[in-house]
Amino acid sequence: MILVSHHLCPYVQRAAIALAEKGASFERVTISLDAKPDWFTALSPLGKVPLLRVPRADGTEAVLFESAAICEFIEDTVPGPRLHPEDPVDRARHRAWMEFGSVMLGDIWGLETTQDPAVFEQKRQAVAAKAARLEEALESASPGGPFFAGPRFSLVDAVFGPVFRYFDVFDGIADTGVFAGLKRLQAWRLALTARPSVRGAVAPDYADRLRAFLDWHDAHLLRWRPA
Numbered sequence: 198m199i200l201v202s203h204h205l206c207p208y209v210q211r212a213a214i215a216l217a218e219k220g221a222s223f224e225r226v227t228i229s230l231d232a233k234p235d236w237f238t239a240l241s242p243l244g245k246v247p248l249l250r251v252p253r254a255d256g257t258e259a260v261l262f263e264s265a266a267i268c269e270f271i272e273d274t275v276p277g278p279r280l281h282p283e284d285p286v287d288r289a290r291h292r293a294w295m296e297f298g299s300v301m302l303g304d305i306w307g308l309e310t311t312q313d314p315a316v317f318e319q320k321r322q323a324v325a326a327k328a329a330r331l332e333e334a335l336e337s338a339s340p341g342g343p344f345f346a347g348p349r350f351s352l353v354d355a356v357f358g359p360v361f362r363y364f365d366v367f368d369g370i371a372d373t374g375v376f377a378g379l380k381r382l383q384a385w386r387l388a389l390t391a392r393p394s395v396r397g398a399v400a401p402d403y404a405d406r407l408r409a410f411l412d413w414h415d416a417h418l419l420r421w422r423p424a
Contacts, residue, residue: 198223201237201248203230204406207302207359208264209247210398214355215268217394219277265295268352280352287346291353294334294345298356301327305363308373310414317417325375328382331357335381342381343388350392358395361386366407371421 200216202209202225216223228237233244240260241248249261249270261267272280281288304327307320338346345353364386367373376383389395400406411419 198252199250200225201240201246201250202227203246204400204403205410206246207362208245208299210359210362210395211264211352211355212247212249212267212271213398214358214394215271215280215352216275217397218280218350218355219271219275221271221275221277265292265299268295268355272352278350280350280355282346282351290338291346291351294353295356297327297330298353298360301360305360309363309367309411309416309418312415312417314417314421317421321373321375324373325377328375328379332379332382335385342384344385350394354389354392355394357385358389358392358398361389362395362399362403363407365390366404367418369404370408370411370418372423373418373421374423 198216198221200209200212200223202213204227213225228234228246230246237248238244240250241262243262245262247262247264247267249267251259251261251270253259261270268280281291301324304320304323307316308324311317311320335342335345341347344350345357364373364376376386
């Protein structure tokens with residue numbers, strides 16, 4: 198399998214984490230989204246990463262797009278530890294929290310790219326509110342931790358590892374306070390940060406690239422300090 202990637206994309210990271218958790222062998226091809234190769238635009242209906250190129254037994258290739266669909270395919274077809282609960286209700290709940298993570302990434306995009314102080318504050322509060330909802334979910338879903346549903350790593354963890362990674366960089370710039378007082382969430386964040394699959398989902402220069410991305414956007418985050 199070939200995972201078509203971008204250096205900073207959190208959606209690529211969740212697919213890479215899922216593949217690593219399964220112990221799957223795969224190749225990574227990283228592209229620039231500012232200068233998309235012709236072969237990529239021909240393969241990607243939405244012009245976005247990730248893509249997963251999957252060889253078929255007859256010698257042809259299937260191309261999968263959208264990270265949620267790719268993660269579900271990995272779970273359904275790749276041998277290795279199960280990343281979804283067996284119970285249908287729990288499995289549906291996990292899928293819903295994965296979508297929650299995607300919406301949270303939308304708020305983080307605004308937080309990291311806006312130059313407008315008012316928009317920044319709106320997005321900061323939106324991320325903080327979602328973090329508080331996650332804390333509530335962890336109280337019932339993961340009373341003993343360390344992961345979302347307890348001792349077993351799941352696709353929800355694969356989604357939130359990249360979410361927390363942003364703040365590994367942001368925290369070195371300014372304390373946004375979005376996780377303040379959320380003890381279960383902070384413990385979950387630490388557990389995911391230490392997970393080999395999560396650490397290995399990005400290149401060693403990830404933090405430098407993200408900081409350069411903030412500089413390029415002249416992000417308000419670079420100038421913001423708590424009142």
